[in-house]
Amino acid sequence: MNLTDTDITVERRAFMKLPMEERRRLMAEQAEKVSIFYNQDGEWQNLKGEKVASRFDIELDDGRIAHCWQALSQPYNDAEFSAGLVEGIEPDVVYLRVEKDGLEPWTIFLRRDEMQAIAWICSGALWALEMQDREKLKQ
Numbered sequence: 219m220n221l222t223d224t225d226i227t228v229e230r231r232a233f234m235k236l237p238m239e240e241r242r243r244l245m246a247e248q249a250e251k252v253s254i255f256y257n258q259d260g261e262w263q264n265l266k267g268e269k270v271a272s273r274f275d276i277e278l279d280d281g282r283i284a285h286c287w288q289a290l291s292q293p294y295n296d297a298e299f300s301a302g303l304v305e306g307i308e309p310d311v312v313y314l315r316v317e318k319d320g321l322e323p324w325t326i327f328l329r330r331d332e333m334q335a336i337a338w339i340c341s342g343a344l345w346a347l348e349m350q351d352r353e354k355l356k357q
Contacts, residue, residue, distance in 0.1 A: 230342060242331075245338065249331040272300075276325060282307050284327060288315075301333075 233241065272288040289302035297318040304313045310327035314336065317323040328336070 246331045249334045
């Protein structure tokens with residue numbers, strides 16, 4: 219099936235019109251499908267042993283220790299964004315970290331479905347920008 223830009227935009231609009239609980243249910247289903255893929259393909263898990271990965275611990279207010287393993291990092295001139303796995307504070311199993319303008323870094327710990335929701339809304343925002351740019355080019 220070939221979807222056009224218009225089809226995808228309509229599909230996203232329809233999704234956003236659904237009640238919040240239905241959107242959460244659908245995103246949880248998608249997260250489960252993705253997690254099945256990652257759990258079956260163990261190759262990505264072997265990356266944990268590579269020396270390039272950064273490991274660090276964060277003590278939470280409640281005394282628990284979040285053991286973090288950086289899977290990915292994107293540096294910029296004034297910022298660095300990173301994400302990875304976290305152990306010891308289940309049900310949260312991933313983190314997103316922002317270091318910007320020399321300020322104290324902030325880290326958010328998430329469940330899989332929450333991280334997927336963030337990826338979904340970020341891709342939606344980027345898609346909206348892309349569509350806006352295309353409209354400008356048409357004019």
